[in-house]
Amino acid sequence: xxxxxxxxxxxxxxxxxxxxxxxxxxxxxxxxxxxxxxxxxxxxxxxxxxxxxxxxxxxxxxxxxxxxxxxxxxxxxxxxxxxxxxxxxxxxxxxxxxxxxxxxxxxxxxxxxxxxxxxxxxxxxxxxxxxxxxxxxxxxxxxxxxxxxxx
Amino acid sequence: xxxxxxxxxxxxxxxxxxxxxxxxxxxxxxxxxxxxxxxxxxxxxxxxxxxxxxxxxxxxxxxxxxxxxxxxxxxxxxxxxxxxxxxxxxxxxxxxxxxxxxxxxxxxxxxxxxxxxxxxxxxxxxxxxxxxxxxxxxxxxxxxxxxxxxx
Numbered sequence: 001x002x003x004x005x006x007x008x009x010x011x012x013x014x015x016x017x018x019x020x021x022x023x024x025x026x027x028x029x030x031x032x033x034x035x036x037x038x039x040x041x042x043x044x045x046x047x048x049x050x051x052x053x054x055x056x057x058x059x060x061x062x063x064x065x066x067x068x069x070x071x072x073x074x075x076x077x078x079x080x081x082x083x084x085x086x087x088x089x090x091x092x093x094x095x096x097x098x099x100x101x102x103x104x105x106x107x108x109x110x111x112x113x114x115x116x117x118x119x120x121x122x123x124x125x126x127x128x129x130x131x132x133x134x135x136x137x138x139x140x141x142x143x144x145x146x147x148x149x150x151x
Numbered sequence: 152x153x154x155x156x157x158x159x160x161x162x163x164x165x166x167x168x169x170x171x172x173x174x175x176x177x178x179x180x181x182x183x184x185x186x187x188x189x190x191x192x193x194x195x196x197x198x199x200x201x202x203x204x205x206x207x208x209x210x211x212x213x214x215x216x217x218x219x220x221x222x223x224x225x226x227x228x229x230x231x232x233x234x235x236x237x238x239x240x241x242x243x244x245x246x247x248x249x250x251x252x253x254x255x256x257x258x259x260x261x262x263x264x265x266x267x268x269x270x271x272x273x274x275x276x277x278x279x280x281x282x283x284x285x286x287x288x289x290x291x292x293x294x295x296x297x298x299x300x301x302x
Contacts, residue, residue: 005206005217007300011293018179018272020292022198024299025176026219028169031302047173055156066156068177121169127298133291140288141171141295142162147278148175149158151182 017144028121035117039110040084044069044077049114052087052103059098060089068148086110168295179272186268190261191235195220195228200265203238203254210249211240219299237261 007023014020029043036046051063064074078101081087086107092098103111129137158174165171180194187197202214215225229252232238237258243249254262280288 005213007217007219008297010217011296011300015289016269016273017276017289017292018269019201020296021172021175023219024172024296027299027302030219030221050170062156066158066161068158068174068181070181118167118169122167124302125168125295125298137291138166138168140291141168143279144276145162145171145175146159147276148178149162151178151275
């Protein structure tokens with residue numbers, strides 16, 4: 001029995017795209033947990049913040065739907081982000097069922113640091129791809145994500 | 152404000168590999184939750200089972216280390232798989248600190264069904280890739296996973 005199988009042996013050996021993507025996700029999540037803990041946030045909060053840095057005023061449901069978040073998970077995460085004073089919610093004046101999400105002053109101030117973490121993730125994952133390979137690598141992962149969006 | 156941003160618009164617009172991978176992971180996890188619930192298991196259990204179908208007798212720590220699982224998460228998941236009568240643990244006679252993982256009869260019987268789910272995931276994610284593109288798509292995702300293994 002090969003007890004000492006390393007991640008690298010396993011990755012080189014497997015051709016299952018879902019397993020490779022899951023491994024990548026888990027590794028990134030694990031690696032950045034400490035860094036995110038400095039801001040009292042976890043991985044789910046990070047993804048929500050990155051979405052809000054792209055566009056404020058989204059509703060919780062729209063965000064959950066377009067980014068594939070689980071509804072219970074996003075509700076919990078937003079409560080936590082409110083508690084940390086990073087986001088706040090405003091009831092839509094035209095439809096009281098809709099709560100729209102905005103960044104507080106503190107949330108906006110965190111933007112450069114949080115985006116830096118995102119930037120770091122992307123460059124670590126794309127290490128060793130040269131400028132010829134990069135666009136097609138992104139297009140392939142995009143195509144996989146578009147398939148995932150059809151699920 | 153574009154409230155109705157769909158996953159597809161967002162995916163087509165973004166070139167952040169970590170965001171695309173996270174979206175893919177979340178979508179697959181969400182999509183297969185119901186199917187896995189039929190076996191009283193969740194996403195984490197599925198990944199552990201797939202690993203054991205490749206190789207039984209691994210230790211919990213070796214599995215956590217090589218597959219990037221969080222140690223607390225894997226410990227909990229294995230307890231649950233034991234409770235469901237799907238796996239069992241044996242103390243290594245040469246090193247009593249090591250518990251090795253094996254599939255029960257029930258666990259082995261589930262193999263074709265669980266692997267079918269994995270097969271389905273992979274083919275859904277690779278829909279629309281033709282046979283020319285497929286090997287390079289897998290190589291690119293593998294290269295990304297190898298980067299993640301260095302984190």
